[in-house]
Amino acid sequence: MTGVIGADTHIVGNRILSMALEEAGFEVIALGAITPAEDFVKAAIETDADAVMVSSLYGQGELDCRGFRDLFIEAGLDDILIYVGGNLVVGKQDWPDVERRFLAMGFDRAFPPNTRTDDVVEKLNADFAARAEGQRIAE
Amino acid sequence: MTGVIGADTHIVGNRILSMALEEAGFEVIALGAITPAEDFVKAAIETDADAVMVSSLYGQGELDCRGFRDLFIEAGLDDILIYVGGNLVVGKQDWPDVERRFLAMGFDRAFPPNTRTDDVVEKLNADFAARAEGQRIAE
């Protein structure tokens, strides 16, 4: 499942990511731009999704993503894999610091700007494999 | 008296300075590029110069200007006004620090890159006026 959270219309990267995931053999449900957090949860329940790929580019990701993981927990989807990527914060900030903030919010992985789709596909495959072995994500 | 010290051929700024000093009513002896320190002293004695305008642009000014003041003192020209200007050191360094170093070497004034001739003429007039009143340079 892919989508762009909040009031964000930056669809290009998310769409290219969806295309790449499809090409890599995943079944993709694309929610598109401007998707409220609640819609992700609703769609995840409906489609029984294994992973959620949240994009946030426009700088307000930090506000939009607060409590995102909790919504899934509340819906009983404790286990779902959630990645976030894009230009997650306002301005040019130190990436390790930004990553820490988003992991603390409950995302399994956070990806900096300049991420290429190959890398995402690779990580996703690795994490699914790790889950088969009972880990949360691959190291 | 004007000239470019050491093995330095950057004549343009020094020549424009000479032109401006002449226009401002000073009598200018231009020694030109690549002028050894000794030649400045020799010419100062010969022409009974009141002030020396030393340019150094090429980055080796710090080596070339060592002991410059002493040569004049040795020649009995204790009182002569000596300015230095140009790109005095290698690389982009903090100007106040560079200025301090050159004043410590005995220059009466040091001028940073991007000095315009009006400013030099003004300072020179002020210093000559100050000397008439017994000060070393104007404050």
Added chain:
Amino acid sequence: MSGAAPAEAARWPFSAAPIPDDAFAAMQRANLARWPTGAEVDLEEAFDFHRSLPSHKNLAAVMRRADAEGRCLTQPRGGFGTLELQLALMRQLDREGLADIVPTTTDSYTRNEQWDRAEAGIAESEAAGRSMLNGFPMVCYGPKTTRRLIEAIDKPAIVLSGTSMPRLTGEIGFAAGFTGYLGSGLAYTTSYTKDLSIEDGLRNYQYLDRLTAVYQAAGIELHRRQPGFLTGTNIPPCIAIVTCIIDALLAAGQGVRNYGLELGQTLHLVQDAAAIHACRELVQEYLQRAGHHDVFTPVTSLHWMGAWPYDDAQAAALVAYGGTLAAVAGAVSVTTKSTHEAYGIPTPEANAHGLRATRMAIYLARRIRLDTLPDFQQEKDLIGREVRPIVDKVLEIGDGDAAIGTVRACEAGLLDIPWSPNRQIKSRVLPARDADGCLRILEPGDMPFPKDVLAVHEEQLRRRAERDKVDFGRDLAVSSVYEISETLETLMPPAG
């Protein structure tokens, strides 16, 4: 958030004709009632304030003068979440950046009319000591407080609010003293919304344009502007210009007299120059044809709108080249970015640096023009052959009405926008960069481009596929999205 136009909008029959006075008055009342600060809008007071501004703080006047003098003005983007931060930013852009036009970008909540969230964002920003919003929440602050921004600078100011819902922000912005407002019905609805209907988007901007005409009637010239950059993602000149023409017809229909046209740079010196000349001529051609003889339509060139390189040096070259392209093309202004673009909203310093570098590039470009270059003529001619069939089709399908034609053409995919987030846009048209570095159409979708024109595009793109040894297909489009953001090591590896 409700993307839809308010109920009363449905009251006036949809067309390119002016909104009837009474319908507009009713809508305006309802509109201003949507948020407490709407009550602060007092049109007569606003007119007086505008009349008190010197002409060098009026964007319409400043654009006309620049055009007459052949100058290329500079304008950055920029908005922060609190008044203090925004004041500092605008002062810095004015003084250190030497911006000729000073912007206020609104935040995305404001754009989406989620003013309660914007209000919370102000509080969060103040608490955090840094901006948690990606722009200035103008509606929350209201016109009186926002006017302090206008008073802080000695240049004209423009509202940048990428949204299809400009009605309250427009009222606040104009009342505060902004003399420029960027945004348009077709361009922004197709590139900044997901569910809003094209008709509602057009209606919303008809409101803003009608409001502009109200100021005009009071003797106050305001500069409205169309954002032809759309999704900013490899938009070929022809598609941008089609939207410029349609939005210009709609604005002129409401009585707008100063209507700027923006084109994102293709980054090809000749294609950009040709595009800017073609845009101005073609827009005037259709305006005249529709009987609008006195609309001033200067063209603004925009620094690269697609993905930027992450390397500071590469980005610096892109900034500077953006000035060169705008100046050589004869754009009346250029909207700048900074070396921070790929990472996030620039600091005021980085923003000012981008402005200054661009300004220097404009200076260095002197007054060089390429109008007599055969390649320029050829490209300009090609653009005309691309644009006219589409616009003519839109007007035809709308029985001569640009508004109705636009809605129908979007439905039919006759009008299409690449990489659009809007569900009502087919987004089947797909651009890519050709072997010479020009943007071309790889897949036309259902857009009625003439066969001979498409053949030119295909040939150029096939040359690129051959050169790069890749298949002629969608990958050309995807790799063209990334291209400019690639590292130098990829773009131009060392020789040998």
Added chain:
Amino acid sequence: MSGAAPAEAARWPFSAAPIPDDAFAAMQRANLARWPTGAEVDLEEAFDFHRSLPSHKNLAAVMRRADAEGRCLTQPRGGFGTLELQLALMRQLDREGLADIVPTTTDSYTRNEQWDRAEAGIAESEAAGRSMLNGFPMVCYGPKTTRRLIEAIDKPAIVLSGTSMPRLTGEIGFAAGFTGYLGSGLAYTTSYTKDLSIEDGLRNYQYLDRLTAVYQAAGIELHRRQPGFLTGTNIPPCIAIVTCIIDALLAAGQGVRNYGLELGQTLHLVQDAAAIHACRELVQEYLQRAGHHDVFTPVTSLHWMGAWPYDDAQAAALVAYGGTLAAVAGAVSVTTKSTHEAYGIPTPEANAHGLRATRMAIYLARRIRLDTLPDFQQEKDLIGREVRPIVDKVLEIGDGDAAIGTVRACEAGLLDIPWSPNRQIKSRVLPARDADGCLRILEPGDMPFPKDVLAVHEEQLRRRAERDKVDFGRDLAVSSVYEISETLETLMPPAG
């Protein structure tokens, strides 16, 4: 320091003809004996080393390939006072800067053959932990140690040594494995010396060119290069090209087969493109006429050689535009500067940044050419009409011998260089920038430019004087020296 050529130089009769074998051999022995490291030069060993280099580390080959492929290569300048610093610099320029050609600039003491002082400078630099010399003292280190620089990089390397006394540095550099060497008799004697006679300067470079021919005879192609930038101070294309032609004739006379030509940028897109095309054509015209049919003469464009702006953003624009100008002009390589230029020798980081920004600008320029622009044709034609009368006069006054003609023409002021420090150069010719931003001749001194040509220059300059409301006179020349270094606030104050 003794600027004069050594006594034995006088032994061979001065002309453009090759130095006789025995005279050269004797001179070479004496030359190598001037400093201890000269004894390390073993030509056979050096030939073997050069033969072992892959062709992508041979500058002659790399320039030929770039020319064939229409590429524009990048090259910075750079030299520090110790081996460690220089190794780090060259690695950084190679790897981070992606330089296609890696330089070693020598320090000014070395250039002036004050090797004892350079030796002291090494010690001072080591003690201070920073470079107290403005370049690398190659002669002090000697060929064996210097070769470590060549081994540290995977690109061709060039010696940059702005001096009229290249004889020992040339021996050391080539023996160390450098495949390029910048410098020439006429250009450097007129712009880097004060008391040296033109004849002695020409002789010194005849030695270097003869040495290059010795390598050539052993099958080793070396790239020699002429620095047409001269005093770097508003040199109009015609004067640069005259020196290119003369120095090329002299080099070809000694047997050089790869001779690069450098032109400082005028910063006018069209004038620079015209200059680069004209340079290549005119140099070939005179080489062919003199019977030299197989000299490869690629042109290199140099980032602005005059005074730079102090503002980082302005300088960044100048760096990037320098890439644009070189690429659009079709230069085979571009020599870069950095945003630190106005202040001092750049850090390796700033230098690499300048290289990368330039490289990106080259990429962005794609393969755009202006050859079909009428203004280009006109400017190129004008340059031909300026250059030929001067060169023809030089050859005439030398009774057909370029060497003798040059000495006589300088004496007579028929050949003149603006802002020259050399006392034997009249330096009465004075350039200035015209209203369109092209470099023109304000005062011709005694240079025999045709009347109609000078009339064109005067007209353009008068237009500038009128526009700027200043007197038509020397102030135009002085303000043109400052112009590019002025602040943006001065160059392009805000509109209104």
